[in-house]
Amino acid sequence: MREDELGRMYSEGEQIFGEGQEGDRMYVIQAGRVKITKKSRTGDMTIAVLESGDIFGEMALFDKLPRSATATAMGNTRVLTIDKDKLFQTISRDPTLAFRIISSMSSRIRRLDDELIQVKKNKLNICTDLDETCEYILEEAKNVIPAENGSIMLLDEDGETLSVRAAFGKEWNPKIKLRVGEGVAGDVLKTGKAELINSVSQDARFKSGSAKISSMLCVPLKWKTSIGTLNMSNSSNKLFTLEDLKMLRSLAMYASIAIQNAKSCAQLKSTTEEMIMHVSLLDVS
């Protein structure tokens, strides 16, 4: 550290304070950068990178709780500590000293608000985009029932053909289209009854094509009437159980609601857009 510098020097990666520790001081960065991280299930998550002049560690002064995050130096970083006792003494004589701490906290709340809205928006997108919703449902189904392939097929607007909206695994044909009553999925759609087939090759309804399927689960997705099917299959000798079928049926109930929501949302969006277009056309004429 040079003779004409104030504060204390921390080297790359050195911890200034750790999450959960007791804190009785605040810090002001004089030079360099500080990374603020928080522990999460998937590892340490960086929540902010602070620069020279920024304040950090002020929360522990006010709420008296352990440090909410870890502060680590990024490269050589020089930091000045502010003692709690002296700070509060000074603030009690001159409350305006707290202005900057408050403004720094309020800009952080503002940033968090923005991030929160972003997160909410992302969640909402899943509900408004039909294909994304289907993928999300399939992801959930995969977590509940171990299967090698899976797909969601939905009725097209004509109400007569089923086509694949989302799928995983090797044995599926994205271009396959089935008419109502055709193939296993078409039949399930028509009857509205879930089926567990552990010997697919012997099932007369099965349209083999190039797909190599040995066992499958097929449950209908229903909203008033049938709107599609949720299919899981194995190419190997692995069999499904009755328990798997029950589980997939429960999932299908929620999945149907989500799909219907997404459909309604998309419809609403296009209607609104159409209306706006009409209005602007009127405006032009």
Add this chain to the structure above:
Amino acid sequence: MADPFILEDGSHIAVVGGGPTGSFFSIFALRMAKMINKNLRVTIYEPKDFSKDGPLGCNRCGGIISELLVQALAVEGINLSDRIVQRGIDSYKLHTDHGTVSIDTPTHEKRIAAVYRGGGPKGTMGQEKESFDGFLLNLARQEGALHVPLKIDHIEYRNSKPVLLSREGDVQEADLVVGAIGVKSQTSKLFEHMRFGYRRPETVTAAIAEIGFDRDILSERFGASVHLFLLPLKEIKFAAMIPKGTYVTICILGKNMNVRSVNEFLDHPAVAAVLPASVPYKIGCRCLPQMNVRAPGVPFTDRVVMCGDAGSTRLFKDGLGAAYLMGKAAAKTAVFHGVSADHFRREYLPVYRSIVNDNRYGKILFQATDLFKKYKTLTRGMLKVISREQEDQYRSKRLSSVLWDMFTGNERYKNIFFRTLNFPLQHDLLCEITKEFIAGKA
């Protein structure tokens, strides 16, 4: 009818003096006004160019920014970069006739800044350093203040508003005049002539000198410590050596220093022991500045307020800390309340008085220090207690922290005074003094 003493959009504040007090006032007045969407015009009249080296740019001061002020400024967002700091200080070395002890910052962190108020002693220009006063004035300009390098020669009331005049013929009306003029008798007359009862503060003469060294020798000899001398010299209250880049600033405080004071001090054996014996040093410059020791009674009237050294400041210590406190208190009053004598009496006077009252405790503390440095037994007893406290990391640092806070200006004198009444501290001191006394008799 609206109160004519409340500042409006476009109101003009004239700040006479662009030292730290004037700049602090301007910075905070402009920041606070922005917070409440008020648009104020602030003009700082300062003929001095702080970027000049030697006496031309200098504001004649030891140039220590206390731990408390460094922290407060950092919280305010005013960080002192290495361009302004000449040396970061993390400890004080206390020298007496009977030995030396070291007192460290509690966190072993450099939290005290040694700075130059101007461009530094003659010949130190071009070291890529900035003066503290220049830095603050620049900050005030960044906040929106206008710096006019003009000397104000007369202030008078016209239509119940103060008007500032200079020999160059410029006339400026102001809604508020801030007197941040220091203690110089010439400028004090500006406000004495306004007849609101302001009198220049009582002062004593201090002695300041700059001694030049080779940078390495200076670092090795003085390190990151301010060296404090409590010597049984009648005239001198205390003296300090403050290491900077290639100079050590010597500050001698006491009653009526004169040109010989610096040499007499340097010749004292305890001082000579600190200076490198074999290496010659040169005295770069010396001055005999005035120090405010008693604040004037009437520091304001309608549309005029006196701040910093021109008003009340802390006894012997932390003049920059007082400049910050008073400058900000005046700004707060002017922006959030108003600029009449009544507003200042209600909002500003309590802060002003708190410094004046605090100095009363300071006086008692310095009288006690006088006693301790005068009598060998007391000096030795004190040194023993401090060195025991410093050697044992688990021992409570009662006396060390009292001296630390007293000489660094880190704490109000009143709080320090009450800490000296602490029983265990008195007990420790009394034990060591008695031991010294018995040893002396034997």
